[in-house]
Amino acid sequence: MSLFLTTDATPAEERLAHWHDIIGRALMPMRVTPYAPDGAVSGRIVADRLGPLRLSTIEADAQRLTRTRADIARSPRPFVAAHVQISGRAELRQDGRTATVAPGGLLLHDTARPYTLDFPEPFACRIVLLPRHALDLPDDDLRRITGTAVGTDTGVGAILMPFLATLVASAPSCPPAIADRLAAGALDLFGTLVAERTRPGDGARDDLVRRIRDHIDRHLADPGLSPETVAAAHHISVRYLHRLFEKEGITVGRLIQRRRLARCARELLRGGAAGPGVAAVAHRWGFVSSAHFSRSFRGVYGHSPREWRALRTAAVSGAVDEAVGLGH
Structure with a gap:
């Protein structure tokens, strides 16, 4: 069953605190910094689960999301996040790298290490959280691909991006047995992407x-x-x-x-x-x-x-x- 969380009915002076709680509940603890001069922020999230995967569709005002070491200590369960941008722009900073995407772009980041996501304008995105323990991948390979943008015109990225977007949209209607099979396919496809990006010219x-x-x-x-x-x-x-x-x-x-x-x-x-x-x-x-x-x-x-x-x-x-x- 989908979880729908929104600030729509929240008084303006309480929206930032409420949105902070929504982000923590649907995704994980992070700091929220609105771009609006008055510090206001509105948004909504639809969250689902597909097998071991956690899925979210987010629509919100311009803001910065920062996951600090203190946030990680509060919620240490490690995920690799695949972030599909639907509208607006997004900039990711992690491990000294910076990656920017427009609508249709795909970002990858590791929730067990600090990162910042900047949305300088109203935006929508889909986020798929893949549990680290379910990925049969070396840590060094994951560190090489997180904090980066993935090209979605060719290669595995051209397959993975629409596949993830479809997973998020169809999750509410999937029976458990089908959900587990689709999740397994997503994990395997992600592993293929990592292999493609870390071992070019085999x-x-x-x-x-x-x-x-x-x-x-x-x-x-x-x-x-x-x-x-x-x-x-x-x-x-x-x-x-x-x-x-x-x-x-x-x-x-x-x-x-x-x-x-x-x-x-x-x-x-x-x-x-x-x-x-x-x-x-x-x-x-x-x-x-x-x-x-x-x-x-x-x-x-x-x-x-x-x-x-x-x-x-x-x-x-x-x-x-x-x-x-x-x-x-």
């Missing part, structure tokens, strides 16, 4: 790495999948395999585990309380030991597999605001 080495990653994804259900079997399948030594992945920011063994955990997490979300048991899901995706699976899952997602499934059940029922990502 060459033979990167083509081999892509084939190895595809091989791993196709064989996740095989409990015997290991660096040794991956190397043998590609007719290279284990030592060379590890050298290839030094630049990927993740070992092959860890990549196998993370991809398995991601498949398990998505299946647990889709299945809900009536789905297959935790042990069955773990074994289906190559985990031999249920205890090892549970420890590994908690280490990555911060919840046990059963707690993770319960969060999804709570989100569907609307009983836990934090689970649906619309509260704090």
Whole structure:
């Protein structure tokens, strides 16, 4: 169910404080600085959830939004934000970089590090928050693409921007099972964008790495999948395999585990309380030991597999605001 928040019925002298609360509730804690000489600001936000994604459509007066280290300490859950500008201009500053977009532009930023968003005129935008834990991406790669604008005329950006805009618009009508599949598609497409922007001019080495990653994804259900079997399948030594992945920011063994955990997490979300048991899901995706699976899952997602499934059940029922990502 969509959450609609607006300052329309708020007295003028209380609108700034109310808008500050709305931003914090629908997005996350940030400072609001209006551009109007009288310090007034009006706006409205429609917020939704699509699987693990948090979605917002914002229309508001000119303003500056600043997320400080103090704000991050109050709400540390990390997201990567994909920001689609609908009308007006936006300027993003993060990590010493500045990026400006007009309508139709796409900005990327990391909510776990300070940033500023300037809107010098009335604007509308759509924001998709992707949980950091759901992105199977090296930290170094994310730091290279956040605080930047993405071209939307060619490449993956030309696919991702309209896809995200459509997700936000269609979220209220999506049943949970479809929502989870669409969210998984958005996460995968975002990963493809990151790969495109961080590894230009791939060459033979990167083509081999892509084939190895595809091989791993196709064989996740095989409990015997290991660096040794991956190397043998590609007719290279284990030592060379590890050298290839030094630049990927993740070992092959860890990549196998993370991809398995991601498949398990998505299946647990889709299945809900009536789905297959935790042990069955773990074994289906190559985990031999249920205890090892549970420890590994908690280490990555911060919840046990059963707690993770319960969060999804709570989100569907609307009983836990934090689970649906619309509260704090």
